[in-house]
Amino acid sequence: MKPILQVSGLTKRYGPGCPECLRRTGALHETNQCPHCRSIIACREITFDLFPGEVLGIVGESGSGKSTVVRLLHFDDEPTQGEFRIKLNGSAGAACNPDPGRNLFALGAFERRQIRNAHMGIVYQNARMGLRLKVSAGGNIAERLLMAGWRHVGQMRQRAAELLIATEVPVLRIDEPPQHFSGGMQQRVQIAKALSTRPAVLLLDEVTTGLDVSVQARVLDLIRSLQQETGVATIVVSHDLGVIRLLTSRTIVMRHGCIVEQGLSDQILEDPQHPYTQLLVNSML
Amino acid sequence: MPLTTAMPTQPNLPSTHWRAGMPSARKRYSYAFLDEGAKREIRRKLLKAVAIPGCQVSFGSREMPIARGWGTGGLQLTLSLIGPDDVLKVIDQGSDDSVNAVNIKKFVRNVTGVPLTTDTRVATLIQTRHRIPEEPLHANQLLVFQVPIPEPLRLVEPSERKTRRMHAEADYSRMWLYLYEDIVRFNEITVGARYPVMVNGRHLMDPSPIPRWDVARLNQSEALLLFCAGREKRIYAIPAHTDVEPLSFEDFAFRVENFHGHCCSRCGCAGSFLDEVIVDESGRRTFICSDTAYCEKMRRRGAAADAAQEENR
Amino acid sequence: MLRVENIQKHFISHVLNGKEVVGFRSVSFKVLPGMALGLSGPSGCGKSSILKCIYRTYLTGMGKIIYNSQTFGTVDLAVLPENEILALRRKEIGYVSQFLSVVPRQPAAEVVAAPLVEEGVSRAVALQRARGLLDRLNIGARLHAAYPATFSGGEKQRVNLSRAIIRPPRLLLLDEPTASLDAASMQVVLDLLLEIKARGTTIIAIFHDQAIMDRLMDDIYTMPVKES
Ligand SMILES: Nc1ncnc2c1ncn2[C@@H]1O[C@H](COP(=O)(O)OP(=O)(O)OP(=O)(O)O)[C@@H](O)[C@H]1O
Numbered sequence: 165m166k167p168i169l170q171v172s173g174l175t176k177r178y179g180p181g182c183p184e185c186l187r188r189t190g191a192l193h194e195t196n197q198c199p200h201c202r203s204i205i206a207c208r209e210i211t212f213d214l215f216p217g218e219v220l221g222i223v224g225e226s227g228s229g230k231s232t233v234v235r236l237l238h239f240d241d242e243p244t245q246g247e248f249r250i251k252l253n254g255s256a257g258a259a260c261n262p263d264p265g266r267n268l269f270a271l272g273a274f275e276r277r278q279i280r281n282a283h284m285g286i287v288y289q290n291a292r293m294g295l296r297l298k299v300s301a302g303g304n305i306a307e308r309l310l311m312a313g314w315r316h317v318g319q320m321r322q323r324a325a326e327l328l329i330a331t332e333v334p335v336l337r338i339d340e341p342p343q344h345f346s347g348g349m350q351q352r353v354q355i356a357k358a359l360s361t362r363p364a365v366l367l368l369d370e371v372t373t374g375l376d377v378s379v380q381a382r383v384l385d386l387i388r389s390l391q392q393e394t395g396v397a398t399i400v401v402s403h404d405l406g407v408i409r410l411l412t413s414r415t416i417v418m419r420h421g422c423i424v425e426q427g428l429s430d431q432i433l434e435d436p437q438h439p440y441t442q443l444l445v446n447s448m449l
Numbered sequence: 450m451p452l453t454t455a456m457p458t459q460p461n462l463p464s465t466h467w468r469a470g471m472p473s474a475r476k477r478y479s480y481a482f483l484d485e486g487a488k489r490e491i492r493r494k495l496l497k498a499v500a501i502p503g504c505q506v507s508f509g510s511r512e513m514p515i516a517r518g519w520g521t522g523g524l525q526l527t528l529s530l531i532g533p534d535d536v537l538k539v540i541d542q543g544s545d546d547s548v549n550a551v552n553i554k555k556f557v558r559n560v561t562g563v564p565l566t567t568d569t570r571v572a573t574l575i576q577t578r579h580r581i582p583e584e585p586l587h588a589n590q591l592l593v594f595q596v597p598i599p600e601p602l603r604l605v606e607p608s609e610r611k612t613r614r615m616h617a618e619a620d621y622s623r624m625w626l627y628l629y630e631d632i633v634r635f636n637e638i639t640v641g642a643r644y645p646v647m648v649n650g651r652h653l654m655d656p657s658p659i660p661r662w663d664v665a666r667l668n669q670s671e672a673l674l675l676f677c678a679g680r681e682k683r684i685y686a687i688p689a690h691t692d693v694e695p696l697s698f699e700d701f702a703f704r705v706e707n708f709h710g711h712c713c714s715r716c717g718c719a720g721s722f723l724d725e726v727i728v729d730e731s732g733r734r735t736f737i738c739s740d741t742a743y744c745e746k747m748r749r750r751g752a753a754a755d756a757a758q759e760e761n762r
Numbered sequence: 763m764l765r766v767e768n769i770q771k772h773f774i775s776h777v778l779n780g781k782e783v784v785g786f787r788s789v790s791f792k793v794l795p796g797m798a799l800g801l802s803g804p805s806g807c808g809k810s811s812i813l814k815c816i817y818r819t820y821l822t823g824m825g826k827i828i829y830n831s832q833t834f835g836t837v838d839l840a841v842l843p844e845n846e847i848l849a850l851r852r853k854e855i856g857y858v859s860q861f862l863s864v865v866p867r868q869p870a871a872e873v874v875a876a877p878l879v880e881e882g883v884s885r886a887v888a889l890q891r892a893r894g895l896l897d898r899l900n901i902g903a904r905l906h907a908a909y910p911a912t913f914s915g916g917e918k919q920r921v922n923l924s925r926a927i928i929r930p931p932r933l934l935l936l937d938e939p940t941a942s943l944d945a946a947s948m949q950v951v952l953d954l955l956l957e958i959k960a961r962g963t964t965i966i967a968i969f970h971d972q973a974i975m976d977r978l979m980d981d982i983y984t985m986p987v988k989e990s
């Protein structure tokens with residue numbers, strides 16, 4: 165099986181940078197900040213593959229660089245270094261279906277956005293990042309469809325309604341702005357939006373953080389069932405090993421911007437190798 | 450191309466005197482008021498604007514002897530383009546006689562000596578605020594629009610840096626979303642003036658506050674259409690024979706104003722953009738052509754036809 | 763079918779300042795296709811760890827686990843890429859322990875039917891077969907729509923087993939899946955295992971119950987003693 169997504173050497177630095185940066189940060193040095201120039205190496209040399217239909221977890225403490233990786237893959241931010249390839253079914257070479265050999269980070273902003281609009285969906289940790297809270301729920305979903313070139317209001321509304329049903333948001337509220345929705349409902353609208361264009365890759369950044377436990381459970385169940393139905397290859401970012409256990413088959417463990425361990429999720433949980441992973445697993449309730 | 454015919458450089462033509470400020474102070478200005486450097490800059494920026502249809506180009510807007518917001522942008526274009534062979538027409542919302550139009554007209558005549566006209570067919574250069582003349586334009590004419598707000602995305606994004614990036618990446622989904630929400634709320638697109646248009650399939654453009662009636666007439670124009678915002682220092686253009694498409698949905702087509710069968714009560718014409726006016730104290734309303742010169746022409750033509758009929762009898 | 767060569771497992775606990783625990787030392791055995799091998803030895807000798815190494819829940823420190831797979835040919839499970847291990851788990855290798863390992867908040871019948879649905883069997887047919895299997899294992903209709911997380915220990919174990927054998931894998935790893943079953947249920951489980959074995963499933967199992975070991979196993983591997 166060929167990976168649908170290949171990431172290699174992904175590095176993101178915030179700050180001016182100096183020759184010391186990479187040598188004096190990382191898991192070994194217990195920091196992601198260069199002591200010399202104060203730059204933050206938010207993530208460094210991140211390399212992994214994502215396979216079709218797979219759910220991959222990224223776990224790590226706060227500040228370890230999980231969101232940065234996801235943001236870079238969604239082209240929300242420019243990487244300092246690294247390569248990113250995507251291999252989709254269908255004819256390569258079309259506007260939004262790049263040659264699988266192309267490094268997507270080397271493409272222009274316009275092309276990258278087209279690829280993102282056609283093939284990626286994202287759910288942000290904070291609904292404010294992923295939704296326009298003052299635009300109707302249906303409009304939020306329509307925005308994604310509009311980006312992908314939809315131009316029929318009736319069809320967009322129908323698709324939005326379908327997705328709201330699938331994500332268990334009352335369809336009657338399609339024209340209400342999500343600013344007054346509960347946290348769980350906002351996340352559902354985000355999920356609906358992310359799935360609206362039937363993406364090949366879904367990025368989920370701490371989807372359940374900050375939700376009540378019972379709401380968390382329902383959102384997780386929803387993600388599980390939608391993922392199984394659509395077979396969308398998914399990256400789940402979480403600092404919660406419970407979420408990782410429930411949703412993922414493989415897991416990457418990050419610390420201070422580095423991957424310290426990766427493996428099958430049950431192996432990570434039952435036979436962790438790296439001291440940090442062991443600490444993480446041992447601190448699980 | 451009309452641009453070349455309209456861009457003569459004539460350093461030593463008789464400069465006209467212009468009375469500024471205090472009545473006693475007379476000052477000599479170069480031809481067409483602006484110094485040659487300023488004109489050259491505007492012409493260069495215009496070339497760029499024409500080369501990238503619908504794309505906003507910034508320029509160093511000068512102080513003009515009229516208040517900003519009263520057409521200083523349009524006026525600077527007019528002054529940079531005008532030559533002694535030009536015939537000038539200036540309209541304000543379709544009217545040749547509004548104070549604003551008259552002031553601009555007089556000013557340009559004073560600093561250039563060009564003849565003025567109200568006849569659209571005769572004019573070579575037309576400066577306008579918020580209308581396109583009713584009579585079809587031809588290839589040897591320039592139409593200069595006064596633009597209050599050049600940025601069509603301002604409605605959805607206040608940050609200039611962000612709107613620039615949106616243009617660079619042709620990312621217009623926010624504008625589309627705005628229209629979608631409009632439809633969801635009102636079951637139609639309520640945007641009236643400043644209806645956003647896609648130029649040459651690439652740039653979203655603000656057509657200035659012309660009615661939708663005129664928006665539809667931007668497409669495949671015979672004449673070169675030039676736009677300038679003085680306060681915001683932006684120039685943009687639609688070259689002749691360029692596709693201009695108002696944003697619309699497959700199931701919510703773009704529609705121009707509908708006058709529900711009304712005709713102009715002055716000239717009787719049915720195919721022009723009409724203004725609704727109150728005619729007496731009782732509040733009685735009637736419709737008349739917004740383009741006054743056109744109305745007058747049609748009225749005279751009608752009268753002549755009547756007269757001819759009379760004679761034939 | 764499977765040949766284990768000199769595998770070892772050590773656990774190094776960094777949380778406990780690098781304390782090393784021996785899981786098992788130098789284990790070698792082989793199982794022929796369609797056969798059942800039992801692992802025996804005292805508590806703590808590393809039986810469970812071996813099954814987990816084969817299933818890759820544990821990483822194998824040293825040695826080889828040569829498996830003759832249908833999908834990828836002959837492979838070493840100790841070093842096979844993770845995505846291929848996942849593919850084998852989906853298609854060929856099953857694992858059942860005494861602990862419930864199913865998705866929460868899913869009715870028992872759905873849990874058991876899932877492997878069939880994944881294989882392309884229609885939901886209705888899959889559910890019907892799942893119910894049949896649960897019935898056979900004395901999980902009454904009342905429980906079919908309930909969440910297994912709320913079940914008794916013995917009921918959970920039977921759901922676990924049903925899920926693993928509804929679509930018999932080529933290689934089935936069993937780690938005391940009957941620890942808390944009564945004699946009657948045990949008999950049913952034994953019958954079921956004999957059935958799938960007869961249909962070709964290779965089994966590696968740990969049972970504390972000597973009767974099952976005697977009746978199911980073709981061979982017993984006795985774990986080497988750990989010198990401490
Ligand atoms: N725009 C930025 N400018 C400077 N530093 C940043 C920026 N964004 C992130 N960082 C830094 O990069 C590091 C990684 O941040 P990131 O948000 O990826 O962490 P995370 O693993 O997602 O954490 P959390 O679990 O808290 O969400 C942090 O040290 C953070 O402070």
Ligand SMILES: Nc1ncnc2c1ncn2[C@@H]1O[C@H](COP(=O)(O)OP(=O)(O)OP(=O)(O)O)[C@@H](O)[C@H]1O
Nearest residue numbers: 434435773783784785804805806807808809810811
């Ligand atoms: N994840 C682990 N981390 C650390 N040590 C472990 C781990 N798993 C097993 N061990 C240790 O390895 C040894 C073997 O354990 P294992 O569970 O394989 O024994 P067993 O033979 O299955 O015993 P039982 O018959 O009691 O189930 C034990 O000393 C145990 O403490």
Ligand SMILES: [Mg+2]
Nearest residue numbers: 230231289370
């Ligand atoms: Mg984060």
Ligand SMILES: [Mg+2]
Nearest residue numbers: 809810811937
């Ligand atoms: Mg054991």
Ligand SMILES: [Zn+2]
Nearest residue numbers: 182185198201
């Ligand atoms: Zn540095």
Ligand SMILES: [Zn+2]
Nearest residue numbers: 713716738744
């Ligand atoms: Zn009229």
